[in-house]
Amino acid sequence: MKKVLLLPILLVILLYTTAFSQLNLMPIPAHYQLENGKFRIDTTFEISIKGNPNDRIYSAATRMLRQLSRRTGIYFHQDYITKASNSNSTKLQVMCKEPGLLKLDENESYTLTISPRQITLEAENDLGALHGFQTLLQLVSTDSLGYYFPAIFIKDKPRFPWRGLLIDVSRHFEPVNVIKRNLDGMAALKMNVFHWHLTDDQGFRVQSKIFPKLTELGSDGKFYTQAQIKEIIKYASDRGIRVVPEFDIPGHSTSWLVAYPNLASAPGPYKVQRGFGVFDPTFDPTNEKTYKFFDKFFGEMAKLFPDEYVHIGGDENNGKQWRANPKIQEFMKKHNMSNVHELQTYFNKRILQILTKYHKKMIGWDEILQPNMPKSIVIQSWRGIASMVKAAKEGYKSILSSGYYLDQMQSAGKYYAVDPLPSNTPLTDTEKKDILGGEAAMWGEMVTPENIDSRIWPRTAAIAERLWSPQNVKDVNDMYRKLRVVNLYLDELGLTQIKNYGMMLRRMTNGQNIAPLKELVNLVEPVKGYERYNHGITYTSYYPYTHVVDAARPESIHARDFNIMVSDYIGGKKEDYKILKSKLEKWQKSSVELKPIIKHSPILWEADSLNTEYQLTTKAGLEALGNLHNNVEVDSNWINSEIITIEKWRKPFANVNLEIVDAVKELIEAEKIKKN
Numbered sequence: 001m002k003k004v005l006l007l008p009i010l011l012v013i014l015l016y017t018t019a020f021s022q023l024n025l026m027p028i029p030a031h032y033q034l035e036n037g038k039f040r041i042d043t044t045f046e047i048s049i050k051g052n053p054n055d056r057i058y059s060a061a062t063r064m065l066r067q068l069s070r071r072t073g074i075y076f077h078q079d080y081i082t083k084a085s086n087s088n089s090t091k092l093q094v095m096c097k098e099p100g101l102l103k104l105d106e107n108e109s110y111t112l113t114i115s116p117r118q119i120t121l122e123a124e125n126d127l128g129a130l131h132g133f134q135t136l137l138q139l140v141s142t143d144s145l146g147y148y149f150p151a152i153f154i155k156d157k158p159r160f161p162w163r164g165l166l167i168d169v170s171r172h173f174e175p176v177n178v179i180k181r182n183l184d185g186m187a188a189l190k191m192n193v194f195h196w197h198l199t200d201d202q203g204f205r206v207q208s209k210i211f212p213k214l215t216e217l218g219s220d221g222k223f224y225t226q227a228q229i230k231e232i233i234k235y236a237s238d239r240g241i242r243v244v245p246e247f248d249i250p251g252h253s254t255s256w257l258v259a260y261p262n263l264a265s266a267p268g269p270y271k272v273q274r275g276f277g278v279f280d281p282t283f284d285p286t287n288e289k290t291y292k293f294f295d296k297f298f299g300e301m302a303k304l305f306p307d308e309y310v311h312i313g314g315d316e317n318n319g320k321q322w323r324a325n326p327k328i329q330e331f332m333k334k335h336n337m338s339n340v341h342e343l344q345t346y347f348n349k350r351i352l353q354i355l356t357k358y359h360k361k362m363i364g365w366d367e368i369l370q371p372n373m374p375k376s377i378v379i380q381s382w383r384g385i386a387s388m389v390k391a392a393k394e395g396y397k398s399i400l401s402s403g404y405y406l407d408q409m410q411s412a413g414k415y416y417a418v419d420p421l422p423s424n425t426p427l428t429d430t431e432k433k434d435i436l437g438g439e440a441a442m443w444g445e446m447v448t449p450e451n452i453d454s455r456i457w458p459r460t461a462a463i464a465e466r467l468w469s470p471q472n473v474k475d476v477n478d479m480y481r482k483l484r485v486v487n488l489y490l491d492e493l494g495l496t497q498i499k500n501y502g503m504m505l506r507r508m509t510n511g512q513n514i515a516p517l518k519e520l521v522n523l524v525e526p527v528k529g530y531e532r533y534n535h536g537i538t539y540t541s542y543y544p545y546t547h548v549v550d551a552a553r554p555e556s557i558h559a560r561d562f563n564i565m566v567s568d569y570i571g572g573k574k575e576d577y578k579i580l581k582s583k584l585e586k587w588q589k590s591s592v593e594l595k596p597i598i599k600h601s602p603i604l605w606e607a608d609s610l611n612t613e614y615q616l617t618t619k620a621g622l623e624a625l626g627n628l629h630n631n632v633e634v635d636s637n638w639i640n641s642e643i644i645t646i647e648k649w650r651k652p653f654a655n656v657n658l659e660i661v662d663a664v665k666e667l668i669e670a671e672k673i674k675k676n
């Protein structure tokens with residue numbers, strides 16, 4: 001009798017927990033409780049907004065409604081949402097106490113309660129409500145009766161107040177629409193700081209009306225007008241995102257010095273850099289004209305950019321021009337400076353005075369963390385988490401970017417594991433408060449408007465979750481599960497990481513069938529870190545970036561799925577045999593079909609050896625799988641020769657790696673050996 005009762009209870013619990021774990025919320029809220037029941041979405045769905053929010057909430061609510069409409073195909077009756085949309089009888093009641101301010105540490109919390117008949121969204125201010133809208137959009141579900149929101153109670157707030165994305169628009173210019181669609185992606189993932197790396201050796205990208213020569217000579221005509229800057233700031237603000245501009249000085253400054261060589265530490269003329277790396281041109285910190293220039297420049301920029309923070313870069317000044325200039329050496333001696341770091345600190349302090357005069361706070365890369373810098377500055381840690389810890393120990397606020405460099409092509413799982421405040425942090429509770437969060441960094445050397453989204457998304461969603469969700473949210477497999485859903489959602493929002501993949505492959509195949517090429521490129525990843533620079537090409541900003549490596553996704557989900565399945569199969573999950581076999585057969589077939597396609601596509605010639613590797617590896621995999629399945633015992637010589645062949649062909653070809661090689665080796669090594 002007891003057993004009979006227990007079974008249905010267990011089933012209910014099982015169903016409940018299954019549904020529970022299948023929420024696609026990214027980032028996972030700080031607290032949630034799934035309830036019984038469903039809120040059905042139909043044409044009567046309507047939103048009212050009460051309280052005293054900032055006006056951004058009306059456009060955001062309308063965008064949410066239309067997004068929901070596009071997603072479900074349901075034609076909602078409600079027109080644009082305005083202050084007058086405040087009826088008591090609507091299905092979604094939003095309540096905000098006060099207008100949200102776009103500044104650090106503003107309250108971003110919200111409470112979302114969905115019951116079968118009613119949804120309420122409560123927040124201190126509109127910024128929290130905007131996050132609630134995003135959560136709601138991620139909760140849209142379907143069943144045999146249509147679209148619904150699951151009944152749920154969510155009480156959410158971010159773990160860190162600074163959840164940023166850096167986009168470098170200097171190495172490659174990214175037009176306004178590229179920035180806007182990425183702001184949409186950020187908002188969807190509850191990120192709140194857009195760090196705009198506007199100047200570097202390769203281009204000066206912001207219009208100055210006081211110093212128009214900066215863009216006339218330093219940008220190749222590729223820059224944002226002040227009107228465009230304002231348009232993007234407004235777009236970001238409408239989505240609850242702060243815009244922090246970076247003007248990288250005193251190094252990384254060639255593009256400024258093209259127009260103003262008299263402010264450099266060595267005589268000009270200067271040319272905009274086309275290559276990448278660390279270059280010598282540096283502002284002269286001993287020249288009073290430098291500070292007069294920056295006073296006017298930052299005065300203008302302080303008006304243009306409303307955020308309280310201005311990023312001054314400060315990274316990778318190699319000090320060569322300073323050491324080689326007798327006048328600068330003389331200055332250092334006179335001021336008892338024993339090294340160039342002290343001179344840079346002098347420069348930073350002078351710049352800080354200027355920023356302070358314009359009511360701005362300073363943020364810079366971790367090189368600016370030098371003795372005697374005032375505690376008001378924020379340190380952005382890129383050379384290792386140690387500099388973040390050091391900053392916090394010394395009483396500075398900091399954000400983490402080390403471990404979040406998207407151009408290093410690491411996996412989402414790897415970024416996900418990087419935590420500004422891991423459980424074993426050596427910081428005290430007081431010091432922890434100075435850790436503001438982190439930023440994903442999209443450096444622009446190897447990205448163009450065409451493939452930048454695929455380098456940012458979906459991996460940045462993993463970083464967004466790390467920075468928003470509680471520290472104990474660590475289920476990597478669940479993160480990957482949600483990443484697939486988020487990836488499609490980002491595509492729906494207008495990002496191009498999926499769309500442009502097909503386009504790039506189509507271009508490479510010259511109008512031939514792309515299916516076989518896609519099978520292969522689905523399984524490769526670009527070489528990691530900065531290894532691409534080591535293969536014989538001196539890259540510049542005008543290299544095409546249309547090759548296999550530029551189309552390949554930073555992380556191959558197809559390979560990851562296969563690799564996991566192989567491990568499971570070897571571990572005893574024999575029912576995966578059929579799927580593994582069909583995958584390997586499909587790949588074998590595509591490697592054969594790809595040969596003539598490569599032959600007729602000169603841009604793909606570099607992938608010929610890659611295709612051979614693909615062919616040999618999948619062939620070996622098929623054989624090994626067949627042997628395992630049929631309990632065939634093999635000669636140990638066979639195993640050795642297969643491994644030798646695979647290893648011989650295992651190389652980065654065309655700057656990508658085939659990511660299924662280890663799994664195939666696992667299959668081979670799992671063979672039963674014949675006893676002689």
Ligand code: ACM
Nearest residue numbers: 315316365382443
């Ligand atoms: C940097 O990557 N040089 C900040």
